[in-house]
Amino acid sequence: MKIERLLPGLAGIVFLAIIPLLPVPPFWLTILNNIGLASLVTIGLVLLTGVGGLTSFGQAAFCGFGAYTTAVLSTNYGVSPWLTLPLSLIVGAATALPLGLITVRLSGHFLPLGTIAWGLALYYLFGKIDLLGRYDGISGIPPVEVAGYRFLSDGSIYYLIWFFVIAVAIGAKNLLDSRIGRGIRALRGGGQAAEAFGVNIVRAKLTVFVFAGVVAALSGWLYAHMQRSVNPTPFGLGMGIEYLLMAVVGGSGHVWGAIFGASIVLIMKDVLQRFLPDLIGTTANLEMVVFGILLVVILQLARDGLWPFVLKLLPKRAARPLPASDDKLAKRTLAPAGSSLIKVEKARKAFGGLVAVNDVSFEVRAGQVVGLIGPNGAGKSTTFNLITGIASLTSGSVFYEGQPMTGDSPREVAKHGIARTFQHAKILPDMSVLENVALGAHLRGTAGVFRSFLRLERRQEATLLAEAAVQLERVGLGAYRDRPAGDLALGQIRILEIARALSADPAVLLLDEPAAGLRHGEKQELANLLKKLREEGVSVLLVEHDMGFVMGLVDHLVVLDFGTLIAEGKPADVRKHPAVVAAYLGGVA
């Protein structure tokens, strides 16, 4: 990596490293330590809230699990803090996992509501258990030791805390900038697109939730050895809400914003606690009112938090060059031309009494471009959803290369080599064009969470990105590679979706109204692209309205009307079919 890219980070680390050596007031170090501890929790929340679209008010309880684990083990059983560290993290993960499993399948707001309740329940529980010292807590926790050196003072544990903060922040950045991370970032847009390319949505949500739990437990472990005593108070719901405030202030969605948000909130809290009582003449903890108002104001005025404003002030960094890659991704062996790929047999879908698709059968053969057309409400999109696994069949079946795939989820359908686009384009506007396309190659990579966190998957990641870049060039969007996908025009977004589908190395492309909203020239380019793909052996099934576009392109045409197949065959024949004419133009059938 270029040294210029590392420079701001290195400068930051050096700056952090010399602060304790300067003659700063001791309470500064206390505040900085607290900021570091809170930053760890907040980084987890940023991934959960800003990136994953979930949230939790109960992160403080996870700190509690980490802190109490090491407190009990190191005082009662004399276990070394370095041995309790992994145990604390495991306890954090082990509590997050079941809670996550329960809630991730529910609508987004059940998780935070659940966390409020368990945040309260756990606080009372910590205060009731004898082993945990009830409300008095546990004191006399040993400090962390490295080769005889004891991290006793604020100035020394400072280095330990900030080492972990920076390591976790870099790890979190790595994780987001990876194959797994693209899946996590796709959650916020509903995850439907990601699922169609094989991302396991439930698993991605669990991953961020467990990650957030583990870093909170790490913060708790550090807290226990910094304070050298624990009691239930810092692990209650109030603190959990404060962590979320930090994530919102900093800007949910930015890893460095987490540290920024934690700093603002904690410094503000200190200032308020110091000066408000003199100002108003009451000792009531008024910062609660201020924090409450601040939370609402930030959401009203700057929903993405304050970090984006800081980013605007900083000099813009140049786009990262595409990493070089020598490896080639394995290519799927395509079925011989003419063999059956997708076979729909008597597919039926009824919504209550309404039969949207009525015993429709047709086939897509390898090397063919098949068009599925029909007037509005003919059942085209429903048929499409039956094949892609978004809707379930009422009766009938769908086969892929002779194997039944009835009841498969969109993710399993993707594994067969069926890649799709969406009628209402589903891209991730904040991600770059290249990353959007790379999401399509999800199933062609194997790197997991740990390798991504530690940046050990760079070689594979480079191959995935190179493949995405190749597909972008192939569809003619190469010039837009590093732009946010939200910048593109509608026509380009449709092409982007095709590039994304292509990077999955599909055997069949399923295109849902690809020409809708395109200008004439763009339609011709699209038609040329599809013809080129056919020559390369890719099969295509497209749903379309535009007769002109379809007629010149497809080998085989299937016409639906009111859910029933009324004609199929070569485009020229179908065009003359009386039922088709009647369906499109009306008249006496």
Add this chain to the structure above:
Amino acid sequence: MIATFLIQDGVTNGAIYALLGLALVLLFSVTRVIFIPQGEFVAYGALTLALLDGGKVPATTSLLVCFGAVAFLFDLWSMRRGTDIRAFLRSLALNLVLPGVIYGITIVLAPLDLPSVAKALLTILIITPMGVYVYRIAYRPLADASVLVLLIASVGVHLAMMGLGLVFFGAEGLRAEPLADDNYTIGALMVSAQSLCIYGATIAIIVGLYMFFERTLLGKALRATAVNRLGARLVGVRTHLTGVTAFTLAAAIGAVSGVLIGPITTIYYDTGFLIGLKGFVAAIIGGLASFPITAIAAIGVGLVESFSSFFASSYKEVIVFGLIIPVLIWLSLSGGFHEEE
């Protein structure tokens, strides 16, 4: 004998949780707001009533005037690019005149030794408009936000209102006088007049809500908004109006709950939160959607609470809030609730 006492105790508390749970379901379905601060209205109501009992002017009246003034400033700000005089006068009347009048009435009436029903009504009069202002200040600017953002905002409103409660009422707990002192014996059961009031009020409010939703145009507009916000707008329902209505109803229900619970337990500035959350447990069991399931679940929460406070008193809160975990498992397995949009 103990069991009947516990059941009676549980049903009494459960009735209040039912009221709160209904308010929460109402608010969520109409405005998509998960209203964490519902409990603050309860605490405000109970503390207001307790102060009125002492012949004092409750601090909530000043708070109401402040809320109104802030809401007026919000209106002024949104009118900065010109507006018609009628909208301005309406805002003036709603945000400044109304709280002013309530303030005046309270100052006149507070020192008089009013009958307890009058004090209860005065309390409800003071608290209810707060719903309007809270909506105007915190939620109306966020009307287009996601459920998640609205939920986080709710937590902010809760912190602010709880903090203000601490500032205005202090950390001392207060207990109001019961609406009626009598006790009746029905067989082996001793029933206090206060708990009869609670049952009566709960049933009256449930019936009232039912009539409102079934029989009035505004009620139907609220239901329409709950089913499909955009669709309701397209057919001419003013979603801001339905939002205001829902918040007003919620504040009124909160105030009534406060008046009812104030005399049976000591209320501190932060007690309302815990009471409100028990309403939440019930509302979550009802999937934040079903009124009847929420009401029944609330009675269940009350029963669990009274039995656990007898058999495992130190784990009471753990058990009540822990209830939510099996509920979420059940919701998750039944799989009825999926990601919206």
